[in-house]
Amino acid sequence: MPVHTNTLTDVFKDFATCINATELKCGEYSLGTYAKARIVLSRLYYACFHKGLEDFPRLRNSPQGKKHKDLIEALRNSTEVKHQELLPVIEILKDLRVWADYDHSNTFFQRSTITSLEYYIYQVEEVL
Amino acid sequence: MENVDKCKTVSNTIGSLVVVASLYTVGMDSLQMCVEEEISSEYEHTGVNQTFVANSFTNDGLVSPYDVDVHTVKASEIIKTINDSLKLNIDNYFIPNKDLDEKVTLFVTCKKFQDLCEKEEFEQALALQKKMNIVAQDKFGNDSHFGRVAFL
Numbered sequence: 001m002p003v004h005t006n007t008l009t010d011v012f013k014d015f016a017t018c019i020n021a022t023e024l025k026c027g028e029y030s031l032g033t034y035a036k037a038r039i040v041l042s043r044l045y046y047a048c049f050h051k052g053l054e055d056f057p058r059l060r061n062s063p064q065g066k067k068h069k070d071l072i073e074a075l076r077n078s079t080e081v082k083h084q085e086l087l088p089v090i091e092i093l094k095d096l097r098v099w100a101d102y103d104h105s106n107t108f109f110q111r112s113t114i115t116s117l118e119y120y121i122y123q124v125e126e127v128l
Numbered sequence: 129m130e131n132v133d134k135c136k137t138v139s140n141t142i143g144s145l146v147v148v149a150s151l152y153t154v155g156m157d158s159l160q161m162c163v164e165e166e167i168s169s170e171y172e173h174t175g176v177n178q179t180f181v182a183n184s185f186t187n188d189g190l191v192s193p194y195d196v197d198v199h200t201v202k203a204s205e206i207i208k209t210i211n212d213s214l215k216l217n218i219d220n221y222f223i224p225n226k227d228l229d230e231k232v233t234l235f236v237t238c239k240k241f242q243d244l245c246e247k248e249e250f251e252q253a254l255a256l257q258k259k260m261n262i263v264a265q266d267k268f269g270n271d272s273h274f275g276r277v278a279f280l
Contacts, residue, residue, distance in 0.1 A: 088276060108224075109280075119279065
């Protein structure tokens with residue numbers, strides 16, 4: 001059985017960590033926490049998503065378009081400890097990712113602080 | 129004489145209709161007031177400051193100014209339970225993805241969580257989040273609206 005090394009997990013996690021530590025600017029204006037939150041949370045979700053796919057090659061190579069839902073279902077049905085640890089993190093990040101990538105009109109995170117992002121980075125590092 | 133009787137009958141009928149219509153209007157006003165009071169008391173109860181969804185809709189001629197959002201009501205109940213049990217003083221909440229998926233995450237904010245994050249005590253914050261989920265799970269079981277509660 002070929003061993004598959006998934007490099008995307010680390011790529012997404014490192015990207016999220018790097019963005020979180022960088023001051024984002026658009027011309028003279030700082031984009032601040034709000035823009036960072038969207039980018040970081042989305043990348044963290046994908047880091048977890050690709051981590052999950054590593055253990056489910058059939059799902060990984062599936063041509064079907066509902067891989068995100070199927071992966072969560074596969075993790076729910078698994079009895080492996082690492083899958084049970086990944087499940088709550090990926091479920092929570094999935095909802096934030098939908099907001100971060102698609103719901104531009106909802107500006108909830110504008111009132112939040114950067115420390116929440118570090119909390120999510122910590123959780124992802126724990127399960128990867 | 130017969131015409132006079134007919135006029136009286138018509139007049140009485142119109143009078144009755146006016147009374148019924150007035151009572152109906154008063155009834156609708158009272159009902160609306162009850163709904164308003166129920167909603168405000170719910171919000172005073174939890175102490176969470178969010179704008180309630182108030183859309184108008186029409187259904188077979190009936191018009192109501194309130195479209196009750198089940199996620200908002202359920203979230204309010206869960207937050208009250210958590211606040212009572214863990215003394216967290218949750219001050220705001222966020223439910224992204226509620227229109228697209230089932231069993232979504234209820235994100236909450238509170239000062240205690242922010243304090244833990246500022247001190248980089250993420251492990252403690254995570255432990256508190258797990259406690260929060262146990263409290264919510266014990267009280268509401270397998271709720272179809274929310275899968276988890278998380279800090280944000």
